[in-house]
Amino acid sequence: MAEQTYDVIVIGAGPTGENVADRAIKGGLTAVIVESELVGGECSYWACMPSKALLRPADVVAEAAAVRGVTGARLNPAEVLARRDDFAHGWKDDAQVGWLDSAKIDLVRGHGRIAGERRVQVGDLTLHARQAVVIATGTRAVVPDSLSPVNPWTSREATSAHAVPGRLVIVGGGVVGCEMAAAWSALCAEVTLICRGRLLDRLPEFAGEIVAAGLKDAGVDVRVGVDVTRATRDGDHGAVTVELTDGTKVEGDEVLSAVGRSPHTADIGLETVGLAPASWLDVDDTMRVAGVDGGWLYAAGDVNHLALLTHMGKYQARVCGDAIAARARGQEPAVRDRSSKTNVPQVVFTIPEVAAVGLTAAQAEAAGRRVRTVEYELGHVAGAKLFADDYRGHAQLVVDEDRRTVVGMTLAGHGVGEIIHSATIAIAGEVTLDQLWHAVPSYPTISEIWLRLLETYGL
Amino acid sequence: MAEQTYDVIVIGAGPTGENVADRAIKGGLTAVIVESELVGGECSYWACMPSKALLRPADVVAEAAAVRGVTGARLNPAEVLARRDDFAHGWKDDAQVGWLDSAKIDLVRGHGRIAGERRVQVGDLTLHARQAVVIATGTRAVVPDSLSPVNPWTSREATSAHAVPGRLVIVGGGVVGCEMAAAWSALCAEVTLICRGRLLDRLPEFAGEIVAAGLKDAGVDVRVGVDVTRATRDGDHGAVTVELTDGTKVEGDEVLSAVGRSPHTADIGLETVGLAPASWLDVDDTMRVAGVDGGWLYAAGDVNHLALLTHMGKYQARVCGDAIAARARGQEPAVRDRSSKTNVPQVVFTIPEVAAVGLTAAQAEAAGRRVRTVEYELGHVAGAKLFADDYRGHAQLVVDEDRRTVVGMTLAGHGVGEIIHSATIAIAGEVTLDQLWHAVPSYPTISEIWLRLLETYGL
Numbered sequence: 001m002a003e004q005t006y007d008v009i010v011i012g013a014g015p016t017g018e019n020v021a022d023r024a025i026k027g028g029l030t031a032v033i034v035e036s037e038l039v040g041g042e043c044s045y046w047a048c049m050p051s052k053a054l055l056r057p058a059d060v061v062a063e064a065a066a067v068r069g070v071t072g073a074r075l076n077p078a079e080v081l082a083r084r085d086d087f088a089h090g091w092k093d094d095a096q097v098g099w100l101d102s103a104k105i106d107l108v109r110g111h112g113r114i115a116g117e118r119r120v121q122v123g124d125l126t127l128h129a130r131q132a133v134v135i136a137t138g139t140r141a142v143v144p145d146s147l148s149p150v151n152p153w154t155s156r157e158a159t160s161a162h163a164v165p166g167r168l169v170i171v172g173g174g175v176v177g178c179e180m181a182a183a184w185s186a187l188c189a190e191v192t193l194i195c196r197g198r199l200l201d202r203l204p205e206f207a208g209e210i211v212a213a214g215l216k217d218a219g220v221d222v223r224v225g226v227d228v229t230r231a232t233r234d235g236d237h238g239a240v241t242v243e244l245t246d247g248t249k250v251e252g253d254e255v256l257s258a259v260g261r262s263p264h265t266a267d268i269g270l271e272t273v274g275l276a277p278a279s280w281l282d283v284d285d286t287m288r289v290a291g292v293d294g295g296w297l298y299a300a301g302d303v304n305h306l307a308l309l310t311h312m313g314k315y316q317a318r319v320c321g322d323a324i325a326a327r328a329r330g331q332e333p334a335v336r337d338r339s340s341k342t343n344v345p346q347v348v349f350t351i352p353e354v355a356a357v358g359l360t361a362a363q364a365e366a367a368g369r370r371v372r373t374v375e376y377e378l379g380h381v382a383g384a385k386l387f388a389d390d391y392r393g394h395a396q397l398v399v400d401e402d403r404r405t406v407v408g409m410t411l412a413g414h415g416v417g418e419i420i421h422s423a424t425i426a427i428a429g430e431v432t433l434d435q436l437w438h439a440v441p442s443y444p445t446i447s448e449i450w451l452r453l454l455e456t457y458g459l
Numbered sequence: 460m461a462e463q464t465y466d467v468i469v470i471g472a473g474p475t476g477e478n479v480a481d482r483a484i485k486g487g488l489t490a491v492i493v494e495s496e497l498v499g500g501e502c503s504y505w506a507c508m509p510s511k512a513l514l515r516p517a518d519v520v521a522e523a524a525a526v527r528g529v530t531g532a533r534l535n536p537a538e539v540l541a542r543r544d545d546f547a548h549g550w551k552d553d554a555q556v557g558w559l560d561s562a563k564i565d566l567v568r569g570h571g572r573i574a575g576e577r578r579v580q581v582g583d584l585t586l587h588a589r590q591a592v593v594i595a596t597g598t599r600a601v602v603p604d605s606l607s608p609v610n611p612w613t614s615r616e617a618t619s620a621h622a623v624p625g626r627l628v629i630v631g632g633g634v635v636g637c638e639m640a641a642a643w644s645a646l647c648a649e650v651t652l653i654c655r656g657r658l659l660d661r662l663p664e665f666a667g668e669i670v671a672a673g674l675k676d677a678g679v680d681v682r683v684g685v686d687v688t689r690a691t692r693d694g695d696h697g698a699v700t701v702e703l704t705d706g707t708k709v710e711g712d713e714v715l716s717a718v719g720r721s722p723h724t725a726d727i728g729l730e731t732v733g734l735a736p737a738s739w740l741d742v743d744d745t746m747r748v749a750g751v752d753g754g755w756l757y758a759a760g761d762v763n764h765l766a767l768l769t770h771m772g773k774y775q776a777r778v779c780g781d782a783i784a785a786r787a788r789g790q791e792p793a794v795r796d797r798s799s800k801t802n803v804p805q806v807v808f809t810i811p812e813v814a815a816v817g818l819t820a821a822q823a824e825a826a827g828r829r830v831r832t833v834e835y836e837l838g839h840v841a842g843a844k845l846f847a848d849d850y851r852g853h854a855q856l857v858v859d860e861d862r863r864t865v866v867g868m869t870l871a872g873h874g875v876g877e878i879i880h881s882a883t884i885a886i887a888g889e890v891t892l893d894q895l896w897h898a899v900p901s902y903p904t905i906s907e908i909w910l911r912l913l914e915t916y917g918l
Binding site: 015043048049052053056057060061063064067068069070071072073074075076077079080081082083086087309310311312314315335338339343344345346347355382385386387389415416417418419420421422424425426427428429430431432434435436437438439440441442443444445446447448450451 | 474528532536545768774803886
């Protein structure tokens with residue numbers, strides 16, 4: 001039984017785990033990462049990178065089709081898949097391992113399980129942590145009982161498949177469902193999207209409506225307000241028949257289950273430290289797990305359920321790694337998480353895109369804030385008209401009426417993905433509307449939506 | 460001799476003049492605009508709108524060519540010109556006149572000249588202003604002596620030409636020169652760009668270098684460090700030969716003079732109120748012209764030389780119209796210009812784009828601020844790699860070291876035009892780096908450059 005001791009042990013080598021270890025080492029500590037799959041995690045191989053590598057070509061083609069004077073743009077599906085393969089590094093993690101080396105982070109391959117206080121077991125190897133153990137194991141796709149008999153695709157297969165299915169049935173109208181519907185329909189799959197409620201139901205209604213319209217334009221059969229009752233497959237690899245609550249049936253060559261995520265915590269030894277296996281992990285604003293004596297256990301990224309997004313995981317990782325390093329020096333952490341609950345940006349890379357940050361009006365009111373919502377048609381902004389003919393889009397700003405600050409913003413339309421960071425900064429800086437009045441957007445950009453929203457507010 | 464009296468007389472119906480009148484009317488005053496050409500001004504017919512209508516199709520085609528998996532995108536020049544015609548409303552101002560009507564702004568067509576205090580003469584009509592006269596006449600293109608014998612294109616012809624010249628020689632490497640080189644080369648003109656110094660010389664050097672590389676990729680013959688000594692034309696409409704300071708000659712079917720702007724103030728009666736004709740007009744932070752007794756004369760937009768950009772003219776117009784309305788009520792203006800000198804954003808719609816705001820390090824140091832410059836390769840950001848293969852770009856952040864705030868930012872690369880507003884807001888809100896650390900950019904967007912710059916700074 002080999003034993004090794006580090007200041008920090010991180011379980012999970014996704015972007016979150018990598019960043020925790022990196023910040024800890026930059027803070028003067030030693031760190032090891034334990035990983036049972038590929039270094040780089042879900043984001044690099046089965047989520048952000050491959051999905052955006054698939055979607056960007058489709059997005060360009062859609063934009064080209066929306067600009068008079070441009071002709072002939074089309075996708076070459078094999079080349080799009082090859083581009084995706086490149087961005088996923090052929091599902092090999094050599095480059096990421098090289099980065100770990102350069103960052104002086106040790107790597108142990110294998111399944112890490114907590115084995116009591118400050119101890120992690122990886123096969124025969126026992127790792128001891130002087131300072132902290134950090135859980136950064138992320139999540140896995142939930143497959144509902146109705147779909148499990150047909151062995152459906154999850155986000156993993158949907159982002160890594162090497163052939164375009166003739167007919168793809170997607171169950172779930174959240175981000176994964178909508179993005180994959182956009183990607184595979186662009187690659188000429190016949191896509192049916194099934195959604196229990198409305199599309200993108202955590203965002204203001206117009207966002208899902210604009211995405212639905214875009215998907216329909218792309219030929220997707222969007223069915224909202226229905227759920228799956230049963231699914232059957234013809235043999236092991238044959239067609240799938242999906243039966244719906246409205247009594248109809250949909251047939252597909254593949255079916256994608258995109259109904260949600262569960263934490264990767266079932267088999268990581270949580271029970272050895274008094275925590276419930278398979279649970280999401282509650283953390284404080286330094287990512288320290290609640291209810292563990294000695295305060296040595298941390299959880300960053302999706303596994304703490306605060307904000308299931310790569311960039312928020314990386315943000316929490318910076319907070320977490322810095323906090324561990326500060327505490328190792330006997331100091332209180334100088335920087336604590338203040339964004340994971342109130343200033344979470346998200347871009348949905350559908351065609352067109354949706355970008356949102358902060359709280360919706362309902363969330364802000366639930367938090368006791370007196371808010372006002374301001375709306376404006378994005379297509380009335382000169383920069384949007386120039387960007388795409390017959391531009392269809394919408395913008396919503398939520399304002400805290402007492403502080404005169406921005407609480408949230410949602411944008412839907414072509415090319416909005418890079419605009420949302422302006423709102424994220426406005427929220428983080430508690431910039432007032434009166435200050436924003438002096439932040440002049442360039443003409444003619446889509447960002448001029450800021451001026452229109454402020455004018456509509458009454459400035 | 461007819462006479463009419465208004466609270467406010469605006470000379471010039473470009474976006475600036477329109478917005479001054481609109482704000483004055485919203486403040487309870489009456490207003491008239493005097494315009495000798497088209498309502499809507501340079502921006503609508505011979506600048507922003509037609510130039511961006513020409514450039515956007517070229518931009519999409521360039522982006523498509525930079526994304527593996529997309530094939531076949533190309534321009535149809537006749538359709539691009541038709542798109543441009545639509546955006547310029549066929550050089551008819553009916554739509555803008557309709558907007559004036561809806562905003563209750565009166566219009567007098569003709570050449571307006573100031574005729575002493577609070578008086579403007581338009582042909583036989585004498586207009587009297589109870590509160591203010593506002594000069595919003597903008598600028599015209601400068602044609603250097605070396606080019607005037609050949610009757611060159613200016614920005615007007617370059618944005619409104621109805622046929623693609625076979626060979627186009629562009630003199631001037633500023634925004635107009637670079638944008639028009641990008642536009643016309645994409646439309647298959649053989650373009651030579653002649654620049655006395657370096658391209659985009661008011662911006663950090665890398666911006667011009669990246670634009671030059673883009674132009675060269677597009678087939679433009681970029682010649683920097685040379686000037687025109689003489690130009691001759693073969694007959695009235697024949698080829699132009701341009702002789703350069705390095706002894707070489709360039710031949711073109713057309714030549715565009717893009718060497719600068721002069722104020723449209725030569726013949727507007729400035730001498731009747733003690734001001735020098737043909738001069739730029741000095742204004743205070745409410746756009747009131749210095750040195751005019753009674754404080755009734757204002758100048759907003761390009762004509763005051765603060766920031767020759769449509770969006771800054773509109774901003775000044777809001778400040779100006781509101782100030783006039785406030786003073787009419789006997790109040791001090793609540794909102795004064797605080798952006799025209801230190802927080803001016805600009806997007807150069809070349810291929811790739813450049814976007815900049817605020818001060819360069821040299822400008823900030825000249826203003827007595829202790830600054831630090833942070834640099835990062837945009838192409839190393841995941842969002843940029845996904846946006847365009849082999850992404851070439853660069854970012855620079857200028858930080859005030861005493862206040863720990865952003866002073867300026869410059870970005871060059873595909874798709875950066877919508878990112879710059881985030882920096883404009885950071886400057887306007889005096890958001891500190893420590894607050895910016897909590898403004899998390901979405902992954903994988905190009906906006907993640909913010910994280911990389913802050914990390915590089917040392918956060």
